[in-house]
Amino acid sequence: GNSVTQMEGPVTLSEEAFLTINCTYTATGYPSLFWYVQYPGEGLQLLLKATKADDKGSNKGFEATYRKETTSFHLEKGSVQVSDSAVYFCALSDRGTGNQFYFGTGTSLTVIP
Amino acid sequence: ETGVTQSPTHLIKTRGQQVTLRCSSQSGHNTVSWYQQALGQGPQFIFQYYREEENGRGNFPPRFSGLQFPNYSSELNVNALELDDSALYLCASSFDRGLETQYFGPGTRLLVL
Numbered sequence: 001g002n003s004v005t006q007m008e009g010p011v012t013l014s015e016e017a018f019l020t021i022n023c024t025y026t027a028t029g030y031p032s033l034f035w036y037v038q039y040p041g042e043g044l045q046l047l048l049k050a051t052k053a054d055d056k057g058s059n060k061g062f063e064a065t066y067r068k069e070t071t072s073f074h075l076e077k078g079s080v081q082v083s084d085s086a087v088y089f090c091a092l093s094d095r096g097t098g099n100q101f102y103f104g105t106g107t108s109l110t111v112i113p
Numbered sequence: 114e115t116g117v118t119q120s121p122t123h124l125i126k127t128r129g130q131q132v133t134l135r136c137s138s139q140s141g142h143n144t145v146s147w148y149q150q151a152l153g154q155g156p157q158f159i160f161q162y163y164r165e166e167e168n169g170r171g172n173f174p175p176r177f178s179g180l181q182f183p184n185y186s187s188e189l190n191v192n193a194l195e196l197d198d199s200a201l202y203l204c205a206s207s208f209d210r211g212l213e214t215q216y217f218g219p220g221t222r223l224l225v226l
Contacts, residue, residue, distance in 0.1 A: 004155075034213075042219075043203070043217045043219045043220065044156070044205075044217040045217070046214070051213065089155050089156070091155075093212040100158050100171060101146065101148075101158045101212045101215075102158065104155050105154055106155050
């Protein structure tokens with residue numbers, strides 16, 4: 001079946017530190033991969049996506065590359081800011097196995113000044 | 114352009130009762146997906162409605178049911194509420210069953226006592 005596994009949090013970093021949040025997936029078809037962000041008190045927002053192997057999604061300084069060989073989609077940012085404090089969710093959709101969407105459990109990030 | 118709205122924002126019910134949650138999709142969208150997000154977990158896909166028909170369902174029992182209306186707004190109904198149904202219920206709207214570009218509402222927080 002389809003599933004997403006994220007690194008457990010919470011993660012606490014100092015401002016300007018490098019961020020990596022690991023995400024691996026299992027899929028029976030050809031999934032599209034996503035990172036969503038949930039800021040405190042706000043709804044889920046799409047951060048970036050990649051629809052095929054070797055694609056790189058990027059937005060707001062965040063990047064993730066769709067690696068089919070390692071079934072991974074790790075989120076990275078070179079220099080985090082306090083405003084990046086949020087919960088980050090890795091997700092996949094796989095139309096080949098029915099129209100469904102699968103989220104990971106989320107990783108809470110706190111950036112301290 | 115109006116975003117995705119949900120009502121009510123909060124709700125308290127007792128075990129065994131029934132609940133109806135509502136979602137208005139973003140202007141121009143004809144697809145609504147519903148998710149359950151338990152505390153500290155990622156959202157889980159319940160089902161999707163496209164042009165008033167169910168189009169894809171996650172691993173939820175039949176007491177979770179839905180409707181979509183001609184104006185593409187949607188309802189989620191849960192019968193025989195259980196304590197474990199306590200969660201944030203999210204709806205997301207998109208166009209033509211797409212899951213790759215979906216916009217989430219702020220959610221309805223349901224507490225079952």
